[in-house]
Amino acid sequence: MALVKTTRVVFWISKREINDCQLRIRNMININKQGKGYHMKLKPIVVLLALSFAATSAFAEDTNNGGPTLTVSGFGTAALTTTNNDQAQFARPNQPSGVGTNVGAGVDSDFGVQLTGKINPWLSLVAQGLVNKDASDSYGGELTWAFAKFKINDDWNIRVGRMELPVYMISDYQNVGYANTMIRPPVEMYTQVTVQNIDGADAIYQHSFGDTTFTAQFGVGSSNSQNSGGFDIKFRDLTALNLVLENGPFTVRFGRVDTKFTVDTLASLNAEVTALNSLGFTQQANELNINSVHGSFTSLGASMDWKDIVAQAEYGKRKTDVLTVPDTTSWYTMVGYRIGKFLPYYNHAAARQDSATTVSGIPNIPQLAPLIAGADAFASAAPKQSTNSIGVRWDFYKSVDFKFQIDRVSPDSGGGTFVHAQPGFTGPVTVYAAGIDFVF
Amino acid sequence: MKYQLIASLLIASAAMTALPAAAEVVVVVNPKNSATKLTSDQVAQYFLGKSTTLTPVDQSESSAIRTEFYKKVADKDPGQVKSIWSKLVFTGKGTLPKELGSDADVKKAIAADVNGIGYIEKSAVDSSVKVVTELP
Numbered sequence: 394m395a396l397v398k399t400t401r402v403v404f405w406i407s408k409r410e411i412n413d414c415q416l417r418i419r420n421m422i423n424i425n426k427q428g429k430g431y432h433m434k435l436k437p438i439v440v441l442l443a444l445s446f447a448a449t450s451a452f453a454e455d456t457n458n459g460g461p462t463l464t465v466s467g468f469g470t471a472a473l474t475t476t477n478n479d480q481a482q483f484a485r486p487n488q489p490s491g492v493g494t495n496v497g498a499g500v501d502s503d504f505g506v507q508l509t510g511k512i513n514p515w516l517s518l519v520a521q522g523l524v525n526k527d528a529s530d531s532y533g534g535e536l537t538w539a540f541a542k543f544k545i546n547d548d549w550n551i552r553v554g555r556m557e558l559p560v561y562m563i564s565d566y567q568n569v570g571y572a573n574t575m576i577r578p579p580v581e582m583y584t585q586v587t588v589q590n591i592d593g594a595d596a597i598y599q600h601s602f603g604d605t606t607f608t609a610q611f612g613v614g615s616s617n618s619q620n621s622g623g624f625d626i627k628f629r630d631l632t633a634l635n636l637v638l639e640n641g642p643f644t645v646r647f648g649r650v651d652t653k654f655t656v657d658t659l660a661s662l663n664a665e666v667t668a669l670n671s672l673g674f675t676q677q678a679n680e681l682n683i684n685s686v687h688g689s690f691t692s693l694g695a696s697m698d699w700k701d702i703v704a705q706a707e708y709g710k711r712k713t714d715v716l717t718v719p720d721t722t723s724w725y726t727m728v729g730y731r732i733g734k735f736l737p738y739y740n741h742a743a744a745r746q747d748s749a750t751t752v753s754g755i756p757n758i759p760q761l762a763p764l765i766a767g768a769d770a771f772a773s774a775a776p777k778q779s780t781n782s783i784g785v786r787w788d789f790y791k792s793v794d795f796k797f798q799i800d801r802v803s804p805d806s807g808g809g810t811f812v813h814a815q816p817g818f819t820g821p822v823t824v825y826a827a828g829i830d831f832v833f
Numbered sequence: 834m835k836y837q838l839i840a841s842l843l844i845a846s847a848a849m850t851a852l853p854a855a856a857e858v859v860v861v862v863n864p865k866n867s868a869t870k871l872t873s874d875q876v877a878q879y880f881l882g883k884s885t886t887l888t889p890v891d892q893s894e895s896s897a898i899r900t901e902f903y904k905k906v907a908d909k910d911p912g913q914v915k916s917i918w919s920k921l922v923f924t925g926k927g928t929l930p931k932e933l934g935s936d937a938d939v940k941k942a943i944a945a946d947v948n949g950i951g952y953i954e955k956s957a958v959d960s961s962v963k964v965v966t967e968l969p
Binding site: 464466468505507509511517519521538540542547552557565566568569571572597599601604606639641698700734788791792794832 | 878883920923924925928
């Protein structure tokens with residue numbers, strides 16, 4: 394079953410070319426829906442490529458000053474990933490499967506195309522399609538962003554539509570390998586909140602005070618996210634605050650996301666909650682049931698690119714009102730040193746669980762043992778893990794870089810971020826990845 | 834023998850680095866712009882997408898003046914600049930500066946846009962633009 398995120402396009406522009414592009418994206422997704430075999434995987438990429446060329450040619454003559462312009466840009470990563478352990482599979486957040494000792498392209502590869510239409514000095518339209526492995530085992534296409542941006546004045550912009558949800562410091566460009574030093578965002582932290590989009594509106598204020606630029610962004614809306622576990626998460630009353638201070642090579646960032654979220658299509662959870670309720674364990678059922686419960690993610694980040702020293706660090710706390718989605722703390726610190734076109738780096742990342750890993754108050758009698766085991770399994774679902782990574786980025790050609798990264802991943806009990814872990818699996822696991830990032 | 838090789842390598846590299854240093858780059862704006870002097874850091878803000886008060890115009894990607902400009906104004910090579918822009922472009926938060934093929938084209942664009950900012954060789958300066966920063 395291929396990934397199909399809803400593609401309700403919120404654009405109302407009448408440009409035939411854009412409509413055509415939407416149609417192509419829909420077709421692409423439909424193709425993907427039916428795609429079962431290996432040969433189908435490349436199709437979305439081919440269609441996206443065709444789409445980008447079609448758009449380029451359609452607007453090739455439209456470069457006169459003042460009039461509407463359409464810019465096509467894109468990015469991608471072609472990477473191979475493997476590990477030294479077949480007892481479990483290494484995957485990015487929200488990928489249902491990954492790689493063991495086999496070599497796979499699915500973990501770290503993606504391809505995106507973006508259309509930016511500047512209608513006039515105050516109105517622009519942005520649509521971005523992304524093909525990668527997310528939530529399903531095959532490459533799926535999704536409309537990551539489609540929004541209209543209204544420039545109010547030099548400081549204020551309002552955006553309406555589907556936009557990136559600024560959960561993390563690099564949420565904006567986490568799929569753009571070329572914009573990042575490491576081959577992938579640290580999985581310990583970026584698995585905490587996997588929803589990437591918000592359907593709604595936001596306001597962005599950006600002002601320079603001398604050499605310092607302050608950016609504030611506040612968004613409201615909702616989102617539906619397909620989980621690799623085969624269920625959906627509905628986010629309602631979603632708010633996102635993102636504050637950024639930049640001074641030359643230094644950036645400091647604070648983010649806060651709040652939501653009421655619901656998971657009502659996870660059969661195993663529904664069965665557990667129903668059983669608890671029927672036996673009168675209402676409190677325990679409520680501690681597990683994910684029905685419009687509050688959740689938040691608060692994070693601090695800093696980065697610098699000063700002389701030849703590159704550094705980036707983030708610290709985040711997830712809090713929810715249910716044990717099923719445990720409270721966690723996660724962080725990472727990366728440092729690198731640029732030597733000409735080469736940027737070797739080191740990263741340490743970790744995640745731990747803060748809330749209880751057991752559900753208390755159920756009498757420990759044999760008849761209830763399966764119920765307790767089930768409840769405790771839900772309460773301890775957060776990956777607990779740490780990773781040390783070394784890697785190098787080599788900017789060997791304009792707009793193209795090569796990266797090689799080795800991770801030493803140490804999962805605690807429960808397999809950490811690994812998927813399909815077999816009984817008896819323990820780390821640490823060494824992960825190797827090499828790839829090429831490009832932008833156009 | 835070994836020293837000879839090193840010496841000739843040094844001479845060769847010195848000759849190579851000396852080549853692009855021949856031109857002096859200046860930052861120019863529209864004469865109607867009230868600014869009289871901008872620091873390198875301020876100029877970098879416009880060309881690295883941190884501020885949209887002025888609209889930057891770039892020179893072509895393969896040109897020597899472009900490499901020199903970013904080296905002097907922000908100590909970045911063209912690849913680093915592209916990487917910085919790719920953080921903005923793929924969120925719709927910024928659009929790449931328009932690329933123009935020559936100093937003359939840059940002057941024309943700046944003269945036509947009261948908010949334009951660009952960079953050219955000092956020898957190409959005329960009354961159609963105003964110099965706000967010199968990058969020796």
